[in-house]
Amino acid sequence: MKPFASSADLAAKEQTLEILADGVYALTAEGDPNVGAIEGEDFLVCFEALATPVAAREWLDKLREHTDKPVRYLLLSHYHAVRTLGASAFDADVILAHDRTRDLIEERGLEDWESEYGRMPRLFKEPDSIPGLTRPTLTFSDAVSIELGGDRGTLEIRHLGRGHTEGDVVAWLPKQKILFAGDLVESQAALYTGDAFHREWATGTLDAVAALGAETLVGGRGAVARGADAVSAAIAQTRHFLAVMIDEVGRVQQTGGTLKQAFDAVHTKLEPRYGAWPIFEHCLPFDVSRLWDELAGVERPRVWTAERDREVWAEVQA
Numbered sequence: 149m150k151p152f153a154s155s156a157d158l159a160a161k162e163q164t165l166e167i168l169a170d171g172v173y174a175l176t177a178e179g180d181p182n183v184g185a186i187e188g189e190d191f192l193v194c195f196e197a198l199a200t201p202v203a204a205r206e207w208l209d210k211l212r213e214h215t216d217k218p219v220r221y222l223l224l225s226h227y228h229a230v231r232t233l234g235a236s237a238f239d240a241d242v243i244l245a246h247d248r249t250r251d252l253i254e255e256r257g258l259e260d261w262e263s264e265y266g267r268m269p270r271l272f273k274e275p276d277s278i279p280g281l282t283r284p285t286l287t288f289s290d291a292v293s294i295e296l297g298g299d300r301g302t303l304e305i306r307h308l309g310r311g312h313t314e315g316d317v318v319a320w321l322p323k324q325k326i327l328f329a330g331d332l333v334e335s336q337a338a339l340y341t342g343d344a345f346h347r348e349w350a351t352g353t354l355d356a357v358a359a360l361g362a363e364t365l366v367g368g369r370g371a372v373a374r375g376a377d378a379v380s381a382a383i384a385q386t387r388h389f390l391a392v393m394i395d396e397v398g399r400v401q402q403t404g405g406t407l408k409q410a411f412d413a414v415h416t417k418l419e420p421r422y423g424a425w426p427i428f429e430h431c432l433p434f435d436v437s438r439l440w441d442e443l444a445g446v447e448r449p450r451v452w453t454a455e456r457d458r459e460v461w462a463e464v465q466a
Contacts, residue, residue, distance in 0.1 A: 149465045152458065153267035153430045160270075165210050166372055169324045171300060173214065174366045175207055179337050179426025180271065181230055182366055184328050185211055186321065189297025191220035195319050195328045195366075197235040197282065199264070202274040204234030221294060223305060224284065225330030225368075226313040227252040228343075229264040230271050235282040244292070245284035246307050248315030256451045257281045263452045267430065308332070308356035311349035312341070312368070314448075320360055327360055327379075331368030335382040337426045339389050342434035343449040346442055350390035358383050369426055392417050397439045411436045411464035433464045 161178040168174055171187030184195040192215065198204045222240035224232050227249045235243055258281065265272050272278075294303040301323030308318060312331040319328040331340065332353065341349075358380070365373040365382055373382040393414050400410040414436050422428050437460045438449055450456075 149462070150429060152461055154427060155267070155269060157268075157430075158270050163207075163210070165214075167214070168326055168364050168366075168372065169321075171215070172321065172324060172326055173211060174328075174372055175210065176366075176370070176372060179369050182369060183207055184319075184366055185215075186296065186303055186319070187215055187217060188220070188294070188300060190217060192217045193221040193223060193294060193296075193303055193319070194219050194238055194240070195223050196225060196231050196330075197222060197233065197238065199230040199233050199268075199271040200273050200275055201234050201237035201277045201279075203271070204237035206273075208237060223317070223319055224249060224282070225318070225328075226316050227257065227260065228313070228331075229257070229261045230268060231330075232282040233261065233278045236279050243282065243285045244305065245287055246315035246317050247287045247289050249313070249317075250284045250287045250315075252313065252315060253281055253283060259451050259453045262454045263457055266454045266457060309348055309353035310345040311353040312339075313343045314345070316353075318357065318360075320362070322360075325361065325363040326366075327357070327362035327364070328366045329357060329368070332357060333365060333367045333382050333386050334389075335365065335367040335370040335373045335378070335385075337367065337370030338422050338428035338431050339386060340427065340431040340435065341390070341393070342431070342438045342452060344435075344438060344442075346390050346394055346439050350387055350394065354383055354387050389418065389422065393435060393439055394443075397436060398443055401440065401443055407437065407440050408464050408466065410440055433461050436464065 161180045163177040166174045174184045176182050186193045219238045219240045222238045222243045224245040291306045304320045305317055316332050362379050363376050365379045373379045396413040396417055397410045400413050
């Protein structure tokens with residue numbers, strides 16, 4: 149059996165801080181979770197918090213080489229532990245997230261913490277530094293805008309529909325045409341869909357992402373997509389990954405097959421194109437399990453626990 153999830157992925161990844169425009173930053177790391185920051189006239193908006201305060205402080209140390217402005221807003225794109233548990237390092241005035249992200253943290257945050265730590269232990273640098281669950285201090289349902297001041301324009305934070313989770317939001321800079329898409333779009337990285345709404349994501353939600361007209365896109369993982377063509381390609385890759393999964397799992401389910409047969413079918417179709425991309429083998433068992441439930445009529449994703457993770461892994465990898 150393959151090593152469980154990313155439990156064997158213990159090698160350090162090289163981090164790269166990229167300046168996307170004046171006062172707009174992204175930190176990528178060879179397929180590890182991406183983070184970002186946007187300067188206002190006298191403050192910062194940081195996008196994502198990483199898995200621990202120690203990991204977050206290392207990102208902030210790099211950012212402080214370019215700006216010493218205080219963090220006024222920390223924006224969480226969704227509720228997953230590797231995106232939220234480092235929040236205390238930012239000392240932000242406001243921790244901002246969607247209403248459903250707040251609800252999901254309360255409903256399943258502890259289980260998700262344990263699950264993700266088991267799947268991706270390398271990301272949890274000094275896990276004892278985590279003070280507890282991150283809870284947003286301000287939430288919204290549709291959209292909120294932050295005036296950046298000076299000639300920097302407006303940062304628009306939008307919920308474009310259910311996708312990777314129920315509460316995904318994006319951060320959009322219309323003046324600069326830069327989009328921080330969270331895990332709604334991956335550029336040269338596989339999708340994690342274990343808490344997803346695949347059919348809505350593959351259609352209306354990605355349509356809304358594309359309609360923004362971004363010319364630079366920072367996905368949840370992978371390289372920054374630069375240029376309109378690269379942005380379109382990243383959105384198309386995300387849509388294709390979802391469409392193949394929906395088709396293959398649906399076909400196996402309709403013909404009376406098993407979860408393992410559905411996994412094998414999806415793996416066969418996707419591996420030639422995406423198999424070498426970050427976390428492909430890690431994600432796919434959990435992706436197929438959630439999609440199997442969704443197509444069987446289970447509206448909301450079941451809670452992932454460390455025990456359930458191992459059960460699903462063993463079932464499809466046997």
